[in-house]
Amino acid sequence: MIDVEAHRERILSATPTLPSESVSLHDALGRALAAPVATRWPVPLFDNSAMDGYAVRAQDAVAGASLRVVADIPAGSDADPPLAPGESARIMTGAPVPSDADAIVPLEATDLGTQVREHAPERVTVLAAPTPGAHVRRRGGDAPEGTEVVAPGADLDARALSTIASAGYDRVEAHRPARVAILSTGSELIAPSATPRRGQIPESNSVLLSAAVREAGAHVPSVLTIPDDPDALRAALGTIDADVLILSGGASVGAFDVVKAVLSADGIRFDSVAMQPGKPQGFGTRADGALVFCLPGNPVSVAVSFEMFVRPALRRLAGFSVIDRRRLTLPARQSWTTPPGRTQVLPVVIDGGGVRPSAAGGSGSHLVASLARAEAFAVIPADVERVEEGDHVTVMMLS
Known part of the structure; x- marks a missing residue:
């Protein structure tokens, strides 16, 4: 027998990374980033307010001070009203802070409170004095221009995609996900909804593997169930165009283990791996470059073999920097x-x-x-x- 790490390393050493392509952010979910993403400009782009309130000069906004309101600044405005001593501007969250202001007094820290008003008031009284810089999000405070915010190999999940959009991009260079063909072998297998005769069992491995492959970020273009017939297996193998083939069943030393009989002749190596469950394992590369995994037939063995050997290879193929489970x-x-x-x-x-x-x-x-x-x-x-x-x-x- 060979140990688990030796079998894993043999697989990973034969596993390349698939090419990358430019895709829209809306189509990139679940892929791996291929090239670093750096901010096109500072994030935030400008000093902006973190609160609904009043932009003030902190030295004027002592507790009890009554300030004249000279402007109204909604989010999206490009206004930069001047503020003289004793003046303020009503401002909404996300709106640019006037150049003359250095703090924000939240609505709830004024005599007017949070009551919704269509128009800015003429005056406002400060109830609690702000410190300089209070509630101001500074330009570039999150990331200066040119900062790498998402590294190659990152999983393009919802959070990463949001960060990339904030950095100024609507497309990203991402690795192509693997195309995986799944073949369940065994003359005893029937459809899960069928009524089994003596000796027959519901076919569940393809369901398990299809779901596990998709969870790992790969695609499943074909799923086949094949009896223990060498000619049927050869015919099925000849129709498959995929980056990875996963076969379950027929990988041991039994008289009817056709997977081993057929694929050994094609250069696929079969080993006894020192693992329970999942001792019989086959792995190799087809002439077209596709990786071939031959797994045992029992469902728990399939699940274990997938997690220990197949999933890390799928993640490596897809370009992820983290290929293993936590x-x-x-x-x-x-x-x-x-x-x-x-x-x-x-x-x-x-x-x-x-x-x-x-x-x-x-x-x-x-x-x-x-x-x-x-x-x-x-x-x-x-x-x-x-x-x-x-x-x-x-x-x-x-x-």
Whole structure:
């Protein structure tokens, strides 16, 4: 057997980064940024008010002072009214602060309060004196012109896209997401809604993998279910145009494991990985450059194999700087056994700040009901013989 890290490194060393393209911000959600984004101008662009209130000269705005209101400045205005001693301007949040003002007195700190008025009053009395600079957002206070605000490899989520728009762009250079074909193999597989005969089971791996691939930021152009027939598998493989192929089932040493039989002849390497579940693994590159992952058939094995090996590769392909799930160290809330000499990847639930197995039946690869309850995978090193209650374990969070 090879260890988990050796198999992972072999995969990642063969995984390139896909090309980038210019896309609108509205189409960039979920992609990885390919080139740094720097501000085209200072953010904010100008000194502006952080409050609805009155722009004043702080030295004039002592408590009890009555100031003449000489201007009304709404957001979007380009007005810059002069303010003589004893004068103020009513101002709205986001509006440019007059050059002669150095502070804002909020509405609630005046005798007029927050009552809505269509027109500015003639005078206003200050109830609480502001300090110089109070409630003024300074030009460039968030980011000076030319500041890098989003780095290459960043996940273009809603917050990153908002920052890029504020920096002055409506398009961005982003990596193309991977196109992933999913093939579930097995003559025992039937549609989930069908009624199984003896020996048949609902096909769930393609559902799991399709969702997991999309969650990882990739696209799924094709999903196929194929019986244990070498000719049918070869025919299906010949129709696929994708960056990645993920096959589940038929990767072990059984007499009917056609995935291994067919793809070994195409140069795909099959290994026994020191991991439970998910010992049988296949990986390689097709002649067209597509990455090929051959996973076991049991659903928990598929889920574990995807998280440990496939997802990091999809993230690398898509150009993300962070390719791994967040990991924490948490105490075990109960004891459980571990497989000798193999890394255990166990579905767990978070319980009072610690973790416990999500399945009462242990860590079998067939315990599919445990997946719905799992909030994380506990990753137990191969040299740990048993996890005792209170032991600290590494946990890979699933969200």
